[in-house]
Amino acid sequence: MTAKEFDQKFDDGEDITEMLDLSKAKRPLSAQKKVSIELPIWMIELIDQEANRLGVTPQTIIQTFLAEHLAVNNPS
Structure with missing residues (x-):
């Protein structure tokens, strides 16, 4: 082929x-690598709301936000 x-x-x-x-x-x-962070309660509540709205886990919301933010600020 x-x-x-x-x-x-x-x-x-x-x-x-x-x-x-x-x-x-x-x-x-x-x-x-697993990390532990402390976030204010208001931030956790907003992350949980967005996760529920999209039907994903809060971890997915955080990972997506970080990946998008890093991609914008560090273009390859």
């Missing part, structure tokens, strides 16, 4: 996983 054919299958939304060698695949930046 040519690279062009591979790209076309990918672009068409076809499953290409059988064509990949995933034995050594890595997820960049996937290592995690």
